[in-house]
Amino acid sequence: MPSSASSESRNRLAKESSPYLLQHADNPVNWYAWSEEAFAEAKQKNRPIFLSIGYSTCHWCHVMAHESFEDEKVASLMNDTFINIKVDREERPDIDKVYMNVAQMMTGRGGWPLTIIMTPDKEPFFAGTYIPKNNRYGQSGLLSLIPKIKTLWENDQDNIQEVVSRVKSTLKRDTQSEAGPAPDSDLVTEAVSSLASRYDPEKGGFGRAPKFPSPHNLLLLLRQWRKEGDSQALEMVEKTLQEMRMGGIFDHIGKGFHRYSTDSEWLLPHFEKMLYDQAMLMMAYVEAYVATGKQFYAEVVRAIAEYVKRELRSGNGGFYSAQDADSEGEEGKFYVWSYEELESILEPEEMRVFAKAYNIRPEGNFTDEATGKQTGLNIPHLTLELDRLPDEFSKSRDEIYKLLEAARVKVFEAREVRVKPHLDDKILTDWNALMIAALAMAGRFVSDEYTALAVDAMDFISEHLHRDGALFHRHRDGQSGIAGFLDDHVFLTWALIELYQTTFDTEYLKEAIRLQEDTIKRFWDEDVGGFYFTSKNSEELISREKNPYDGAIPSGNSVAAFNLIRLSRITGETDFEDYANRTIGAFASQLQSSPGSHSMMMVALEHGSGQSLEVVIAGNQDEDDTQKMIATTRDAYLPHAVVILKGSSEQSEEVNRLAPYARFYDRVNDKPTAHVCIDHNCKLPVHDTEKMRELLGISEPS
Incomplete structure (x- = not known):
């Protein structure tokens, strides 16, 4: 086509x-x-x-x-x-x-x-x-x-x-709803129970085929584990993330994730690759890494970032939308292999180990979705942990990993010669914002290199998709257009908050506040609360949508509520939290009837009803003790935490203006100082990370 x-x-x-x-x-x-x-x-x-x-x-x-x-x-x-x-x-x-x-x-x-x-x-x-x-x-x-x-x-x-x-x-x-109070936090437990009832203990994920990643479910479960010590919640997260990484839904040759699995085992994917899936899954793997400390999850974050940077990043820093499932008129043709073709690419020893690791068979390793017949083709995927291979091949672990990586590179280079799937090269504000938020999180917890990618993409949006105070939805071929929708505004606010939490650049916080206020002006339902998908000045359609339901990406209303709570905690502005409660309350009946279908709204509800945690660090960013304090806030999974840095005098003045309560928290005895407030109860200031850890309730890093 x-x-x-x-x-x-x-x-x-x-x-x-x-x-x-x-x-x-x-x-x-x-x-x-x-x-x-x-x-x-x-x-x-x-x-x-x-x-x-x-x-x-x-x-x-x-x-x-x-x-x-x-x-x-x-x-x-x-x-x-x-x-x-x-x-x-x-x-x-x-x-x-x-x-x-x-x-x-x-x-x-x-x-x-x-x-x-x-x-x-x-x-x-x-x-x-x-x-x-x-x-x-x-x-x-x-x-x-x-x-x-x-x-x-x-x-x-x-x-x-x-x-x-x-x-x-x-x-x-x-599309009509009634204003009401936000449900209490018991509904979060009901949502978790709903997810548990649909959980697949054999292969992870929720429900049967087709099986979708639904990373926002995992973000909710991680918070339930952190709050309640719910080991089953953590088990559901880990099993799902591990099985997806091992399955055919993950591209083991070129990295990144396909859209969803057509079967219940994560083997046969629908092969398109979407920017928003990479972003949301990166968030889930980042949070799993912070929660567990397991390098496996950090490696998946790196793999997603490698794919996105190579295939979806434009020359000027923005991110393209997607890669097609089809090439040469066939779905998945770019990604599947015959046994004989792989034999012609790899050395005999490489082929033996590669075939064993990735389940490559002469007869093929999957059946046609429509006919159920063997295809003679293979989707590389793992069914056993690679650490089991050394004994079988009388090689060390390092030798096996080096051999497999060398083989992967050869197969990747052979694949690059094929006709590539179509690239949808439009740049969308909402999907880019999700990717920026994910990269900012990865930069904070995995590697600084990802922060630079997030900053570049935000610069692109600021230059090309923000004009005269208005946000646009789409950029392509040098042209920006289509007035921004709710998702553009709230996902970008999310990205700005994450960038502030990673860099402590107050310009990001200032813009997040401005954009949130603009979102309220443009999209807020004055009658019952919540946000419409289209602004007051948008083209009139037969219905003005206002929806809390999560699909492949979280609903704009749930992310809006989440942002509002976080901005309230950062700035001390209680009006933001009032808007969050009214947003959640506007959808109370839908949430109560199906809490498990509104995972991201449950994340917002859990965040708002849970224990608040604010940390103000007064110290120059280039001081070792300041850096140690910042690192301490990132050594453990603290999903409720907001961290504010008061460094230079200029930065401190801006922080005091944006978050007036922070003016009371400065250096003590001219030393970098951490001020920790838990559940609206502020502790005595501390100077060393050991006392910080005690206040934050976290152990020394292993």
Whole structure:
């Protein structure tokens, strides 16, 4: 499928910047982008709208495009019946969220490609996902469906309006909420119990196939372990993180994680790689490393960062969105191997050890998802710990590891010659912000090198996606556009908080506060609390979404609540915590009915209801004792901690302005001094790290 439009584009998409829309610019379908022009044309011609929503790295979007949208017969029917609109869900998540809700409401399922047929007033009366060209397994194909829709449109408007009325009524009901108090912390325990009931003790993760990483579940479980000493919670985290790293969902050759596993064993992935998955998983592995001290988790953090830096980082510091699952028209072709091909790449000894370690077999090591038949191909994955290999091959551990790494590099270099999957090179503020937050955390706890990557990406956003106080959602080919959504604002606030906690540069804290205040002005629901996904000045759709539910990434409302609590603890500004409580309270009924589906909101609830911990360190950053105090706050898993540094006189003045309570905490006896406050109870200042550890309740590092 072409990734850009030719000069003889057959529709209006050639002038768009979205890689997904450009993939369809040569279709015989007369596509419009979402625009007033399209809706005016539909009204003028009295035609329904065929809305197709997808994204450039979506496998089934490619299938439907090749099968139907590139087909002259289907295109002719579509062009004669509809005004056809293409939407990139990653560019316009507002449109996607509204109509995905419609699809789930009307059909009980969702996914991409998303197919909606609606009136020129954007009112849907048909919803589906992938639709084949011809009838298949009881499902109507486009060739038979389109004439039926045309007949319905021309002869039965009463039926259409009845469906529209039901949809709009249900949407209105589902997007309404009632203001109420935030639930108490017992709900966090219920959420953990819900996750435990779905936990797979054999292979980790939650639920059956398909199995998703859902790292925000792990962030909640780690906090439950820290607060309650819940060993089962830690076990669920560790088992899940270890099994994912060993499975085929992890790219053992090029590193980084694929989207999800089609089976329950993490073996056969859906092969696309998304920036947001790398970011959220990096956070989970960082926190697991800090909680346990196990280098295994730090190594996974390094592996994710290596992949992101190599494949997804733009030349000017921002991060691209994703790599496709497909290459040369086949899903996963870039990533799988025949036994014979690997034999031709590796020396005999390398092949023996590599094949044993990564389960490479002549007959292949996985079956086709659709047919269940052996493929003759292999997905490198681990089923035993590599430390068991030395005995089998009469080699030392170091020899085995060196041999495997040499073999991996050879296989990687051979893979680089292959046709690479399509790269979606748009830069999205929300996904970049998640990556910045993750890298800032990695810089704080794993290696300073990741801080520089986070800073560069934040500089890119500041330069290209922030203009005249307004935040934009998308940048591509030197052009920024699309007004920022809730996720852009709150994820960027999260990133700024993490950068402040890592660097102590007060510019990040100042911008986090400004952006949080701006988010309240633009997105806050004055009636019942919580944040809308679109701002007050956004295009009006049939529904204004306000949702606490976590999907592949956490909901904007849950991250907003989390940010507000942390900013309240950093600045002492209680209004921020009030907004957090009202946000959580606005969704109390949804949270109580399904706490395990709102893990990140449970993280916010746990953070707000748990023991507060503020540490103000008064000391110049270049003093050894100051550095030791900073390091002490990073030696243990303290998820509730906020740390403020008062270094130079200029920095101290800025801190005192942003966090007025900190003006009372200065150097004592002209020595670097730590002031520790636990649960609103401030301890006597201390000068040495041993006493700091006692106050923080942490043991000496092993």
